[in-house]
Amino acid sequence: MIGITKLTLEQEARKWRDEELLRTDVAATVSDFPNADAILIYRQTLRDWPSTADFPDHRPSPAAPAVEQAAITWRDGELESTDHIMADMDHAKREAYLTYRSALINWPMTADFPNTRPELKE
Numbered sequence: 001m002i003g004i005t006k007l008t009l010e011q012e013a014r015k016w017r018d019e020e021l022l023r024t025d026v027a028a029t030v031s032d033f034p035n036a037d038a039i040l041i042y043r044q045t046l047r048d049w050p051s052t053a054d055f056p057d058h059r060p061s062p063a064a065p066a067v068e069q070a071a072i073t074w075r076d077g078e079l080e081s082t083d084h085i086m087a088d089m090d091h092a093k094r095e096a097y098l099t100y101r102s103a104l105i106n107w108p109m110t111a112d113f114p115n116t117r118p119e120l121k122e
Helices: 009-023 025-029 036-051 063-081 083-087 094-109
Strands: none
Touching: 009 025, 009 036, 025 036, 036 063, 063 083, 063 094, 083 094
């Protein structure tokens, strides 16, 4: 019988990760590569993956970092657009906005992130 080596789950995950890094090398070297920022974030996620609780069971997705960054950008915009309400102690909906802003701040640490955005409950 020819010697066939069965890779462990961790070895297979590292092999896949290394192949993904090779596949995306060009994005790291070409400054005007389309979506270069998202790909660079993805590559960093790949490098960090073995030290996370998701390793080796849940492979990073190339879209995940871009989606998460877009969600953070949206959240930051929502927080900025409601800053003026926090300064107005007599605003009729101030309590609702305080609750909303708290949900926005905590959102990235929840299981709903980035798929389900917090909503203002008036």
